[in-house]
Amino acid sequence: MKIVKQSEVVKQTVEMEGVKGVQRQLMIGSKDGAPNFSFRIFTIHGNGHTPYHTHEFEHVNYALKGKGYIVDADGNENEFNEGDFAIIPPNEKHQFRNASKFKKFAMICAVTKDYE
C-alpha cells in the first residue's frame, strides 16, 4: 500500500509537437508497483492545450480543477469541467484544451502502463 501526495511528485514540462503550456506528474505508475494502469496529472496552463492527435491506447480522465474542453474527432469542443469524468477510446482523435486564458486546468489522465 502506498499513498502519494501531489506535492511529492515533480511536475515535468511536456515537450511534444502541438503541446502548449502542459506539465505532467506521474502520480501512480510502474514505479509504485501498479501492475496494469497508471494515474498521471496533467496541468494545462492558461490558453494551453495537448496535441490534437490519435494513439492506440485509451485515456480515462477526471477533471480536477478549472474548466476545459475536449476537442473530439469531428473538431467540436465539448465542455470538460472540474468534477467531470471522460473516456477517449483507442484510436480516436482528441485534444484537451484549457478554457481559460489565465487559470490552470488540471486533470487525471489514466493509461495502461505501457504508455505511462
Add this chain to the structure above:
Amino acid sequence: MKIVKQSEVVKQTVEMEGVKGVQRQLMIGSKDGAPNFSFRIFTIHGNGHTPYHTHEFEHVNYALKGKGYIVDADGNENEFNEGDFAIIPPNEKHQFRNASKFKKFAMICAVTKDYE
C-alpha cells in the same frame, strides 16, 4: 469520446459483509467502451468503511473529498485525505475508512474491467 457528470450516475448502496455506509457509482466502465480499466466513485458516509479484505486485483485511488484512512495489511491506519493518490497492490489486505463521524469521504477507485 464521452463525458460523464457525477449527477448523471446513480449511487448504488454496496451490500457486502464488512461494509458500512458505502455507495458506489460506475463513472467510466465497459458500458462506456473502456477497454481495460474502470473508474468508480465510492462515497463512504460518516463512520463508514469498506471491508477489511484481500483480492487478486489492484486498486488505484484518488481521494475526492474529506478525510479518510487506509488500513494496511499490518492493521495500521494511514491518513488518506482529499487530493491524495494511493495504490493497493493485488492480494494485499486493506480497508478504506471515513475519518469523520459526520462528513462524507469520497474517492475514485479504479480497477481492471473484469472487477468493475
